[in-house]
Amino acid sequence: MAEVLVLVEVAPDGSGVRKTTLEALTAARVLGEPSAVVLGAPGTAASVKDALAEYGAAKVYVGESDDIDAYLVAPKAEVLAQLVADRSPAAVVIPSTPEGKEIAGRLAIKTGSGFLTDVTDIAADGTATQVAFAGATVVHSKVTTGTPIYTLRGNSVTPEPAAGAAEEETVTVAVSDAAKQTRVVDRVVEQKSDRPELTEASIIVSGGRGVASAENFSVIEGLADSLGAAVGASRAAVDSGFYPHSFQVGQTGKTVSPQLYIAVGISGAIQHRAGMQTSKTIVAVNKDPEAPIFELADFGVVGDLNTVVPAATEQITARARA
Amino acid sequence: MNIVVLVKQVPDSGSERALDSSDNTVARASADNVINEMDEYAVEEALTVKESQGGEVTVLTVGPAGATDAIRKALSMGADKAVHVTDDAIHGSCAVQTSAVIAAALSQLEYDLVICGAESTDGQVSVMPALLSERLGVPHLSGARKLTVDGTSLKVERQTDGGFWALEAQTPAIVSTWDTINEPRYPSFKGIMAAKKKPVTTLSLADLGVDAGSVGLASATSQVLDFAGRPPKGEGVKVTDEGDGAEKLVGYLAAQKIV
Ligand SMILES: Cc1cc2nc3c(=O)[nH]c(=O)nc-3n(C[C@H](O)[C@H](O)[C@H](O)COP(=O)(O)OP(=O)(O)OC[C@H]3O[C@@H](n4cnc5c(N)ncnc54)[C@H](O)[C@@H]3O)c2cc1C
Ligand SMILES: Nc1ncnc2c1ncn2[C@@H]1O[C@H](COP(=O)(O)O)[C@@H](O)[C@H]1O
Numbered sequence: 001m002a003e004v005l006v007l008v009e010v011a012p013d014g015s016g017v018r019k020t021t022l023e024a025l026t027a028a029r030v031l032g033e034p035s036a037v038v039l040g041a042p043g044t045a046a047s048v049k050d051a052l053a054e055y056g057a058a059k060v061y062v063g064e065s066d067d068i069d070a071y072l073v074a075p076k077a078e079v080l081a082q083l084v085a086d087r088s089p090a091a092v093v094i095p096s097t098p099e100g101k102e103i104a105g106r107l108a109i110k111t112g113s114g115f116l117t118d119v120t121d122i123a124a125d126g127t128a129t130q131v132a133f134a135g136a137t138v139v140h141s142k143v144t145t146g147t148p149i150y151t152l153r154g155n156s157v158t159p160e161p162a163a164g165a166a167e168e169e170t171v172t173v174a175v176s177d178a179a180k181q182t183r184v185v186d187r188v189v190e191q192k193s194d195r196p197e198l199t200e201a202s203i204i205v206s207g208g209r210g211v212a213s214a215e216n217f218s219v220i221e222g223l224a225d226s227l228g229a230a231v232g233a234s235r236a237a238v239d240s241g242f243y244p245h246s247f248q249v250g251q252t253g254k255t256v257s258p259q260l261y262i263a264v265g266i267s268g269a270i271q272h273r274a275g276m277q278t279s280k281t282i283v284a285v286n287k288d289p290e291a292p293i294f295e296l297a298d299f300g301v302v303g304d305l306n307t308v309v310p311a312a313t314e315q316i317t318a319r320a321r322a
Numbered sequence: 323m324n325i326v327v328l329v330k331q332v333p334d335s336g337s338e339r340a341l342d343s344s345d346n347t348v349a350r351a352s353a354d355n356v357i358n359e360m361d362e363y364a365v366e367e368a369l370t371v372k373e374s375q376g377g378e379v380t381v382l383t384v385g386p387a388g389a390t391d392a393i394r395k396a397l398s399m400g401a402d403k404a405v406h407v408t409d410d411a412i413h414g415s416c417a418v419q420t421s422a423v424i425a426a427a428l429s430q431l432e433y434d435l436v437i438c439g440a441e442s443t444d445g446q447v448s449v450m451p452a453l454l455s456e457r458l459g460v461p462h463l464s465g466a467r468k469l470t471v472d473g474t475s476l477k478v479e480r481q482t483d484g485g486f487w488a489l490e491a492q493t494p495a496i497v498s499t500w501d502t503i504n505e506p507r508y509p510s511f512k513g514i515m516a517a518k519k520k521p522v523t524t525l526s527l528a529d530l531g532v533d534a535g536s537v538g539l540a541s542a543t544s545q546v547l548d549f550a551g552r553p554p555k556g557e558g559v560k561v562t563d564e565g566d567g568a569e570k571l572v573g574y575l576a577a578q579k580i581v
Pocket of ligand 1: 252254270
């Protein structure tokens with residue numbers, strides 16, 4: 001059976017693999033037998049091997065070196081290109097993060113291949129589905145040159161366990177000088193949240209400019225907590241200083257695709273839609289009946305968020321207790 | 323310091339956008355075309371670097387003859403001159419092919435710093451700067467929310483999920499900007515008038531020594547097979563809060579088995 005390389009995204013806090021990796025392993029199965037590729041500083045593979053076995057990785061290629069951590073992106077692309085040359089896989093599947101896309105692009109040049117970014121599905125013949133124009137158009141595309149490289153959009157495939165041997169194979173990492181030009185001298189975490197990670201959450205409650213202040217975001221957090229949801233924000237809310245940038249949803253924020261997205265005090269600008277339009281169910285609360293967000297909403301409430309949302313939170317909490 | 327800023331003309335993201343059913347490429351002729359809004363941050367940053375380091379800002383775009391609007395916008399913001407690579411053979415090129423054309427154009431220009439946007443709103447691949455870095459063998463500092471230039475030393479804060487990564491490299495280099503980096507200026511009336519007199523050089527593939535057969539739809543590394551409007555969601559329900567909005571909302575969530 002053909003081999004498909006899947007690049008593993010390791011959670012930065014060392015808690016294991018990101019869900020995107022399990023999604024990529026699942027999506028890769030239609031093309032062949034997935035082999036996971038773990039690239040990082042020494043010790044990276046230890047925390048992820050079990051999850052990779054559980055989600056069907058036949059092999060786990062481990063390339064560990066301090067150089068991978070010390071320089072931006074380029075070393076990973078180099079090691080992956082070497083693996084593609086050695087193994088001639090049927091395809092390469094990479095989680096669609098900013099880093100994942102950069103790796104895909106570099107890999108395409110190095111291997112003389114085509115690539116498709118942000119795919120939401122891959123078919124057995126290699127045809128991929130993509131959404132264009134902020135979700136308004138669905139496109140089917142195919143790589144016509146070299147080894148097809150895909151980056152898979154988060155939350156578009158449901159991870160399904162499958163037993164894999166996860167046979168470990170060490171990959172020698174010899175990073176060239178060309179790939180050592182951009183040094184990563186520090187990694188700074190400014191915000192941490194105890195709520196679910198936005199890109200992995202099945203429910204998201206987002207607030208916009210309509211929330212009106214940083215303090216009033218407690219209204220959004222209250223509803224989120226009653227639902228066990230993550231909190232998101234529009235760029236206007238972020239720019240106004242109501243909520244930190246790391247919670248921004250949209251074109252220059254996170255791309256999310258939860259089961260339920262509740263947009264509160266958000267007008268629904270195209271750049272916001274670009275990040276949430278593929279959510280399964282969309283609910284909106286907005287006092288303006290003409291707000292474009294209602295065009296997307298499966299259920300909309302025209303009303304003041306300051307009365308509707310706290311009352312809803314109370315009722316949901318009461319139900320949970322009952 | 324020679325700064326090249328890459329801008330792309332795209333269909334306005336606020337207007338109706340479509341693919342052309344004759345060849346599945348972005349319908350550019352019928353669209354309301356503007357500068358890719360993410361590239362305004364790149365232009366602003368280029369002008370800021372010039373103000374502190376001195377030098378010249380050159381706008382580079384690869385696109386159809388009509389792509390002059392994006393160039394004019396960048397010039398009216400304050401860029402000094404522009405290079406427009408245009409050739410009918412480029413139509414339908416994939417990102418891999420376009421990167422070869424941009425790389426060829428950059429190789430002809432003298433540059434210390436290339437500044438790009440984070441993403442173009444039509445293709446949304448956000449890989450062009452990485453492709454160029456790979457082709458040109460110069461470092462890429464991506465997703466900049468802050469750029470500091472000190473002679474040949476570059477420092478970037480790369481925007482990440484919950485903070486930033488501090489990056490360092492030497493010129494010549496490519497920096498791609500995030501929208502947290504600055505607030506793009508509006509062109510002044512004076513700027514708009516001055517832009518009309520600024521030099522715009524038009525180059526063809528032959529001028530760059532790029533083989534026309536290596537670009538374009540026929541030899542693209544990926545192809546769009548078909549497309550369709552996203553199936554419309556069933557007509558949503560909209561209620562007006564008359565004291566019962568929360569109840570109806572919770573009722574909906576209950577019906578969906580969410581609560
Ligand atoms: C390059 C670029 C990138 C961008 N990227 C993003 C992005 O990633 N994410 C993003 O979100 N935006 C992004 N934007 C910004 C986008 O264009 C919009 O400006 C932004 O989404 C608007 O946010 P908003 O809906 O919160 O604010 P507004 O458009 O001001 O809407 C506020 C809404 O709140 C409602 N409201 C007010 N008070 C109440 C109340 N008491 N009760 C109920 N409703 C109320 C109003 O009716 C209104 O509809 C980007 C823009 C650019 C140029
Ligand atoms: N045809 C083009 N001409 C000039 N610059 C481009 C072109 N395509 C992409 N770019 C630059 O690369 C960035 C990323 O674009 P993309 O990879 O297409 O999403 C853009 O913000 C531009 O700065």
